[in-house]
Amino acid sequence: MCGVFGAYSASGAPVLEDVYLGLSALQHRGQLSAGVAWTQGGSVHIKKGLGLVHEALQQNELAEIEAHAAIGHVRYATAGGTERENSQPLGANYAQGPVAIAHNGNLTNATALSSYLANRGAIFQTTCDTETIIQLMAHQPSTVQLEALENALTKITGAYSIAVLFEDCLIAARDPWGFRPLALGRRGDDYFVASESCAFEIIGAEFLRDVEAGEILVIDRRGVISRRLPITAQRLRHCSFEYVYFARPDSVIDGRSVYAARKNLGACLARGGKCPQNSIVAGMPDSGTLAALGLAQEAGVPFEAGVVRNRYVGRTFIQPTQRVREAGVKIKLNPQPGIFDGKEAVIVDDSIVRGTTAGRTVSTIRGAGAKKVHMRIASPPVRYPCYYGIDTPSSEELIAAQSDIEELRVKIGADTLRYISCEELCESIGLPREELCTACFDGGYLDEEESGGRLEV
Ligand code: SF4
Structure with a gap:
């Protein structure tokens, strides 16, 4: 189980402090590591560390970074070891530009996909299932990023609620079964996505709605555009254990x-x-x-x-x-x-x-x-x-x-x-x-x- 958070400010306001606060509200979803990613000058930048949010990240340092779009992650290990390199977000600069991803859930076909990609030259930096999504995108060097991501998502199975960052765009996507929660929030011109709605309160944002199973939200200067994954699930499968144990009761x-x-x-x-x-x-x-x-x-x-x-x-x-x-x-x-x-x-x-x-x-x-x-x-x-x-x-x-x-x-x-x-x-x-x-x-x-x-x- 992990927590993801994403922020996009259409007015260009810095958002990394919001991400820090959002991650703090999601701390119950993972205590092993915390990290944030943003893009600047055509490159992805990442800060992450082991431990709780306040141990892994410096709030005052983040507050001074002029990034109007960012994502963050708190981790507890379900796939991949507990080493620092498996901390998220994961990021890369590839043929189509910078990309960073924060993932909650487990991919059930990650092993098969990793061998497929490794046999075609992919060099994995982590043992984390999430990296297969980035590698699948990088294996489509001439496809625009959103399309490459959608193609990648059609190849993976299992549970994923993800926040993805491109050069000037925040994406939120939820698998077709809706295993893990993902919510959309708003504060004026700023949009946020979070694993749980409780993370919006602390930054003064209102909870708008859940991201639907199989939905992809594209958030940029135009606002929020909703797209559908080209996969239809036979039925939904929201995790019942979230209600029993994992989620915060104010979500x-x-x-x-x-x-x-x-x-x-x-x-x-x-x-x-x-x-x-x-x-x-x-x-x-x-x-x-x-x-x-x-x-x-x-x-x-x-x-x-x-x-x-x-x-x-x-x-x-x-x-x-x-x-x-x-x-x-x-x-x-x-x-x-x-x-x-x-x-x-x-x-x-x-x-x-x-x-x-x-x-x-x-x-x-x-x-x-x-x-x-x-x-x-x-x-x-x-x-x-x-x-x-x-x-x-x-x-x-x-x-x-x-x-x-x-x-x-x-x-x-x-x-x-x-x-x-x-x-x-x-x-x-x-x-x-x-x-x-x-x-x-x-x-x-x-x-x-x-x-x-x-x-x-
Ligand atoms: S209900 Fe149980 S098996 Fe299903 S996603 Fe939740 S924890 Fe996993």
Whole structure:
């Protein structure tokens, strides 16, 4: 998962500080690296570094650069290693001029495309799937850039929400299935694109609309022109996990409020089974909190902020190694003293992936005095890996793929354990199941036929 941001000022105002602020609002989507790109004097310029936005980039330095169009990226690694050269944006100056790209999602045919291109002389600078898009463009040296990009996009499959920069033009494009979110915003004559609408607030821009699945926006001095990719998807596949876990609750994605979806998920859990007498409801911060609130309100049971999160430790799920992940869990969450004493604790979390966090949570809450610990999960069991941009592990490491729910309950040490179904997930989000991807829950991946059979170049 990553975050992308793009800005274009038709009045010629500098925009790099806006990009910096936009990336800061998208920090939850990636903490491994951050970067920005702009064009000047016919060349692409890039600044990027490892770590959080404020560690990787200098705000005051960016504020002084006179660029009226720029893109930015925050990264967490799903394809390619964690090395600095895989940080984005990626950029190049080729026969048709400068190009830079920031990408959220995973391309499912990147390996096949890379070998095809390498066999024709392409020299890859990174191990990042995104580079195949630039290489595909560079292999069309006499085709104008927009056309070359559109041709490149017809060759790739999988998930991409991208911001692309040419010499004097910002492009935003979303794959035909709409896996990852992408939003369009405006402030006077300035236009912005961002992975989530929450990034517009901080720069004083208004959220106009979502970029549609299969849409390409061309933003330049004339304004915004909408084009369509020449590919028709059989159905939409907006990532349902964005609503459960990944997106910020103050974002609206594909017309649905993440905040409302999370509370609905909790209410759904409440309708699935009564809370015991003398119970209190608490959520695992931050992504379990709203579902816990929804559950408590629907069930009429007291809600307590019973678990305190150390805000200076990153999100467990997006740290790249098991060792760091485990260390993160230990220092990240602490129960509020006295709150659980003699109570039946109903603890709501967004999901169970490897089971490390859930097991530790149950023993911690029990250790804090709870008589019983009832785990409630605001999503269906995660049984399959994601190939579209979220770094879930292989099925062997997914605890729900290896155990049924009763075995899983025993493994994590809870007194009861309850999930919601895929149908309930979609109802809570408020979109039809045929418009949502639920592949990590039910294994319903894009098949070759649906992806258009464009696996070969
Ligand atoms: S597989 Fe899961 S995480 Fe991946 S896009 Fe689909 S719903 Fe989202």
